[in-house]
Amino acid sequence: NNHQQYPKHQIKMAVGKNKNLGKGKKGGRKKIVDPFLKKEWYKLVAPSIFAQKDCGRTLITKTQGTKIASEYLKGRVIEISLADLQKNEALAHRKIKLCIEDVQGYNCLLNFHGMDMTRDKLCSLIRKKQSIIEANVDCRTSDGYIVRMFCIAFTKQQATQIKSTCYAKSAQIRSIR
Secondary structure (H helix, E strand, O other), X not given: OHHHHOOHHHOOOOOOOOOOOOOOOOOOOOOXXXXXXXXXXXXEEOOOOOOOOEEEEEEEEOOEOOEOHHHHHOOOXXXXXXXXXXXXXXXXXXXXXXXXXXXXXXXXXXXXXXXXXXXXXXXXXXXXXXXXXXXXXXXXXXXXXXXXXXXXXXXOOOOOOOOOOEOOOHHHHHHHX
C-alpha cells in the first residue's frame, strides 16, 4: 500500500544488484568421496638375499583409462631397516633402499637400490678432537652394475698418547683418500 502514496517516478531500485539471490552455487555442491576407495594395496616382495620375503605393502590409485597402476609403481624406492629384512635387531642402524623393478599381479618385485646408515648411528660415531676423512669411488661389479661406495674414517688416539687431540694433516688425509 505504500506504493500508492508515492508517484511511480519517485520509486528507485538498485539496478544490477542481487541478481543471483535465489540461485545456489554454480554446479551445485560436489560430493565428498573417500580417496581410499580408488586405491589398491600391492604386496612388496624383497630379493632372495634377505631372510624376510614379505616386507610390506604399498598403495596406488586403481587403473583407470590410460593410467595403468603397475606402470606408476615401477621405479618407486622403498626404504626399510635391515633389521626387519634379516630378523636381526643388531642390524637396526642400517637402512636398505629397494626399488620396484617388476609387478606380477598384486606382487611388486624389489631389487637392491642402496644402503645408508641411520642418523643417530652416524652422530654417535662423530666426536670432537678427531679428524673425519670421507671418500667415495665408483666401482663396477662382475655382473655389470656400477656401485658408488662412500667411506668414512676417523683418526684415533694412540695407546701411549698424552695429547687430547688426534688430528690428521691435510697431506695425510689426501694420501688416505
